[in-house]
Amino acid sequence: MDKEKTIEVDYIARVEGRGAINIDISKDGEIKDLKFRIYEPPRFFESFLIGRKYDEVMELTSRICGICPVAHQITALRAVENALQIEPSQQTRDLRKLLAISAHIQSNVLSMYFLSLPDLMGFESIIAMAKNHPDIVKRGLRLKKLGNDITELIGGRAVHPVTAIVGGFTKIPSKNKMMNIKKRLKEAKQDAYHTVDLFSDVEIPDFKRECEHIAVSDPNEYAINNGKIRSTHGLNINEMEYRDYISEKQVPHSTALHSHVKTRDSFMVGPLPRVNINFDQLSSDAKDAAKRSGFSFPNFNPFVSHLARAIELVHDIDESIEIIDRLPFKDDSRITFTVKAGFGAAVTEAPRGMLYHSYDIDNNGVIRGADIVPPTAHNANNIEKDLHEFVPTLLHLPIDEITLRCEMLIRAYDPCISCSTH
Template sequence: MHQDEDFSIENITKIEGHASLDLKVRSGKVESCEFRVTESHRFFEDMVNGRHFSQIPLIVSRICGLCSSSHLTTALEAVEDALEVEPSEQTKSLRRLSIFGEFLKSHSLHLYMLALPDYLAKESVLKFGEKEHHFIHDGLNLKKAGTDILTALGGRPHHTVNYRVGHVTKGPNSEKLVAILKGLESVREKALETVHLFDSFAAKHPFERKTNFVALKGKNYPLMEGQAIHCSDKTSVEKDGLMQHLQEVVVPYSTAKNAVFNGKDYVVGALARIALNKNQLHPEARKALKGCSTKLPNKSPFSTNLAQAIELVHCVESAIDLAKDLSPRNEPAPKIKPKACSGVGVTEAPRGLLYHSYTLDGKGFITESNMVIPTQQNIRSIELDLHDFVPTILSKPREKAALEMEKLIRAYDPCISCSVHFLKVNWT
């Protein structure tokens, strides 16, 4: 690449959704860097307005095909927070188990199907030769352990059908739980191997940039039922006060909003969770982390992949512990009396902090809603990273430099469909 160049990557591949990158390089420095989300707006915040609270989880689940359970769970928690409905312990356990399943699905697909080809210098998994072919099986087996949980508990791997406000219409029978356990136990080793694999790649990336991390604060490596959020700048906030710290910023070149926390760029997702909550990881995951040659947390965005691999171990082991203790019974649906109210749900989706809030009228219909999605929170960091990263790779040929940039973007595991969920913008 040249010291002065206008550079674009249209339709970045192997990420979820449509996004492009525009760079302007002058005298070896990045003058402007625009990570453009080019998907159409998707109107979700307006589409749920006027709908009954009971329908919301089923609708917002469709924001994202990869993390539908996270949207579903966050919406359920927000509506329950508003209506002061306390779901049973069994309902909560089933949801937790689903979330472990979703992390397994999402992380393993990202690591093996989208990120791995970069590191093996292959165009895609379809171009894997005999030597690499087993990675496809490994990735699909890990994914299957996750989607088998989702299917057993929620009817199918995506867009769970039976989770409702306050209850689950039908829980799994013990046969299905035994099958889940068997599946999870069969991928224990594979999860550890994934850590070794991505540890060996992580060491190859010297690029670092200081940023802040934001994640849920709580017990047992919290992925849901969020009550508080903390940031590596040492601030901590109750969930109802999150939006006083988190500002959404409209950027003219993109259909996704950006976000800042306490006025600064920040990162959410696996790396942020490990940075802030690593002492709460499952003992097996902590052991795996200790055994890595790359130390986490660090300032390299490329380490996100390793952090996801560590979380695979955490989720497999935690799901095994949880599933062992479950013996679901049929529970009646709680009687819910609608009232004018509002509530907030905050969880960790595979890609990071996820926030939903809803206001209901006296009859149970939604009058106002807001959602903040992980990818929109990371976009600013992606741009700032590229700003610093691109000058270090200018000596490489164009194609190679582009690949390095795509690798960095892919490491964030961006989910574009999610990030364009909103509408409430006034364009000038």
């Protein structure tokens, strides 16, 4: 390389929120400076939750994000319930998991088909791609609508659902409406298989970095709303131990904090860590689809996150049908409890990865302290580490192509920048 190179992206396209990339490369090919710069203004959710009542938390925190409100709502509910020592019914837990799965379907389909697939198929946008591949785009729209409709049926509306409350639901869906959803889920299975085939066949960069992967895990199910925190480097802790092992630091170029495992380094959360850590808990059809894809797991190429989302889509359809089949549709959607002082934490798997909430509540049910760490706050540090190793492999390419590949790496993580700053 005969001259210095500078990569500047002032506004990363096709991600949620506002972020930038700044990279300076010397004549010798060394990275002099690299920043994944997040400049989305924080809204200070943790501060304004103090003084609010325990039963307002899930409504307020769902407004952190319009793409993943369900994840914040369920995580907040579980943290509050842990603080108040409330144990919801099995039906409530099942409905919440189905609600969470519907949000995963919505978000992961959006990421795969509409945010990242244009890159992988050589188009500048989904609009440009639709002219040449209308059937693929229509498939993505069908799957996205299915996720939206399940969220709306259980949650009362597709964005910022309203029926989930501390201890249960204000209303549960009818059996007839659920049976209609079950029929649509069965019909969507072929679309899910085609999605796995599509993301198995598209060309992705040959890049690997064996960083630590972390996911919520349960030996008895593919964990979303409950489980222990496990990693590829031996971490195995419960949600109340989160702050004993995972820390955050402020960096000058980002309004999102950077996370790391204490005594270690950055880590990755999201669909790829979930599949890597919880592969054995996938449905049999999802495991078969993964094996047919030609990729092996565990896998440490962040671009394989697209395929991991597709594999999860097959599983999500299978598990949704199983949940619907075992729902009793009985009126136990609310339970009685006593408000008292306590501290509770919860970790769940949002579509983009592990999400942490904790709340300190006084005897009157008023919030005394709040702590929220969204998936992209977990991933921001690791995205920079990936870019540090990825960029040197691209220096033989024109600057425009290097820039595009860097953006593609970030889109593979599917960052939710508004969440990360909250």
